[in-house]
Amino acid sequence: MDGANRGDVRARNDLVVNGPNADEVVLRLFSAYLSSGVDGVVLAPTTREIYGRHARMYLEWLGDNSSNNEQPTHREAFADEAGRVRAVTQYGTEMRAGRNKANSTVRGMLRSVDLFYFWLGFERKPAPVARPRTAGPPAAPATLDxxxxxxxxxxxxxxxxxxxxxxxxxxxxxxxxxxxxxxxxxxxxxxxxxxxxxxxxxxxxxxxxxxxxxxxxxxxxxxxxxxxxxxxxxxxxxxxxxxxxxxxxxxxxxxxxxxxxxxxxxxxxxxxxxxxxxxxxxxxEEDTANSEETTDATKAPTEAAAPQDTPPAPPPRRRHWRPDRPSRPAAGTPRPEAPATDPSHTIARHQTTAEGADQFEQLRLEFGAGPR
CATH class of the missing domain: 1.10.443.10 (Intergrase catalytic core)
Known part of the structure; x- marks a missing residue:
C-alpha cells in the first residue's frame, strides 16, 4: 500500500505495538502526508494545523485513558475496524458530555480523526446521505374528541x-x-x-x-x-x-x-x-356552502389564468389644475411666432450703454485712476 496516498501500515503497526511512545513519530508522518495534499487537493496551512491538532488530541485521549480498563487503548483503537468504531464513538461522547463541546465542534474533530484513520489504512466512512423530503398529504387539523x-x-x-x-x-x-x-x-x-x-x-x-x-x-x-x-x-x-x-x-x-x-x-x-x-x-349549512363557493371561485381564475404577453399599461397621471398656469398646447400644435423687435429700441439701448461708459471713464480720471 502506498503510504503517501492511501495510508501508512507501518505507522499503524507502530501505534499498535508501541502505544503512546509512537505518537510523536506518527504525528510527524501524518503532518508530512497533509503537506503533500489530500485527494489531490493542497490544504491550506491553517487546515493542516487543525487536522494535526485534532489527531494529537485523539492520541492523547487514548494515552490518558489507557490505564482504565473501560477505555480503549492504542492496541484496541488501531487493531481492527470494531476497535476503531468503539474508540471513536466513546471519544465523541466524552467530548460532548465530559468537556461540553458543541456538536459542530465535535463533528469537525471526528472528521479529522476519520482522515487520520484513512491515512493509517482504514476505509473512509462515507458521508451521510441526506434523505429526500417528499411532500406528503396535509395533516388534518387538531380537534378534540x-x-x-x-x-x-x-x-x-x-x-x-x-x-x-x-x-x-x-x-x-x-x-x-x-x-x-x-x-x-x-x-x-x-x-x-x-x-x-x-x-x-x-x-x-x-x-x-x-x-x-x-x-x-x-x-x-x-x-x-x-x-x-x-x-x-x-x-x-x-x-x-x-x-x-x-x-x-x-x-x-x-x-x-x-x-x-x-x-x-x-x-x-x-x-x-x-x-x-x-x-x-x-x-x-349556508355558511359552509358559501365558503366552498368562495374557495372554488378563488381557485378557478388561478387554474384558467393564461400568461400575459405584455403587462397592462399604468393609468395616466392626473395633473392638478391651477388657474394661474396656462394649459399646455396639444401635441403637434405649431408654436406662435415671436413678435417682431422694434429697431428703435435696440438703437436706444446701445446709445444708453455708450453714454454710461463715457461717464464711468470721466469718474476714473477725476479720482486719479488713470486712463484704461
Missing amino acids: PRERSLVRSSAAARSERDAALTELALNMKLTARQVAAFRCVDVHLDPSQNTGTISSLGEDGEPREHQLSPEAVVALRRWLKKRAGLVKEHKTDALFLNLTRVGGPLSVRGVAFAVNQIGVPEGLNVSSRTLRNTAPPES
Missing part, C-alpha cells in the same frame, strides 16, 4: 367562571382569539325566561353576525356575568372577558390564548384557540 371535550369543560369550570364561559363560546362557534377578546357585554342577548340567547360578532369579512348560543353556553355566561359585576370597579370597561390577574382590565388576545392553553394543562392536553375553533361545529 367527545371525551377530551368533556375533560376540557370540567377543567375550565374548575379554573374560573370566566374560563368556563370562554370555553363554551369557543366550542359553540368557530372563533379566533381576536374575536373572543373583542366581545362586549352589549353583544350578549340572553332570554331571562329560558336558556336561550344570541351573541353578536364581526365575521372575518367584517360583517356583523348573530350566533345562536347553546344552553350550556347560556348557563356559563350567566354565571360569568354575575361574577363580572363584582370585579369591574376601578376600570370602566365594557369588555365581556376580564383579566383576572389585573382585576377589571380587559382580556387581551394573548390573554385569551394563554387562558385556553392553561385549561388543557391539568388534563395533559395541548389545547389552543385553533384547536377549539377546529372542534366547533359549522355555524350553518
Whole structure:
C-alpha cells in the first residue's frame, strides 16, 4: 500500500505495538502526508494545523485513558475496524458530555480523526446521505374528541367562571382569539325566561353576525356575568372577558390564548384557540356552502389564468389644475411666432450703454485712476 496516498501500515503497526511512545513519530508522518495534499487537493496551512491538532488530541485521549480498563487503548483503537468504531464513538461522547463541546465542534474533530484513520489504512466512512423530503398529504387539523371535550369543560369550570364561559363560546362557534377578546357585554342577548340567547360578532369579512348560543353556553355566561359585576370597579370597561390577574382590565388576545392553553394543562392536553375553533361545529349549512363557493371561485381564475404577453399599461397621471398656469398646447400644435423687435429700441439701448461708459471713464480720471 502506498503510504503517501492511501495510508501508512507501518505507522499503524507502530501505534499498535508501541502505544503512546509512537505518537510523536506518527504525528510527524501524518503532518508530512497533509503537506503533500489530500485527494489531490493542497490544504491550506491553517487546515493542516487543525487536522494535526485534532489527531494529537485523539492520541492523547487514548494515552490518558489507557490505564482504565473501560477505555480503549492504542492496541484496541488501531487493531481492527470494531476497535476503531468503539474508540471513536466513546471519544465523541466524552467530548460532548465530559468537556461540553458543541456538536459542530465535535463533528469537525471526528472528521479529522476519520482522515487520520484513512491515512493509517482504514476505509473512509462515507458521508451521510441526506434523505429526500417528499411532500406528503396535509395533516388534518387538531380537534378534540367527545371525551377530551368533556375533560376540557370540567377543567375550565374548575379554573374560573370566566374560563368556563370562554370555553363554551369557543366550542359553540368557530372563533379566533381576536374575536373572543373583542366581545362586549352589549353583544350578549340572553332570554331571562329560558336558556336561550344570541351573541353578536364581526365575521372575518367584517360583517356583523348573530350566533345562536347553546344552553350550556347560556348557563356559563350567566354565571360569568354575575361574577363580572363584582370585579369591574376601578376600570370602566365594557369588555365581556376580564383579566383576572389585573382585576377589571380587559382580556387581551394573548390573554385569551394563554387562558385556553392553561385549561388543557391539568388534563395533559395541548389545547389552543385553533384547536377549539377546529372542534366547533359549522355555524350553518349556508355558511359552509358559501365558503366552498368562495374557495372554488378563488381557485378557478388561478387554474384558467393564461400568461400575459405584455403587462397592462399604468393609468395616466392626473395633473392638478391651477388657474394661474396656462394649459399646455396639444401635441403637434405649431408654436406662435415671436413678435417682431422694434429697431428703435435696440438703437436706444446701445446709445444708453455708450453714454454710461463715457461717464464711468470721466469718474476714473477725476479720482486719479488713470486712463484704461
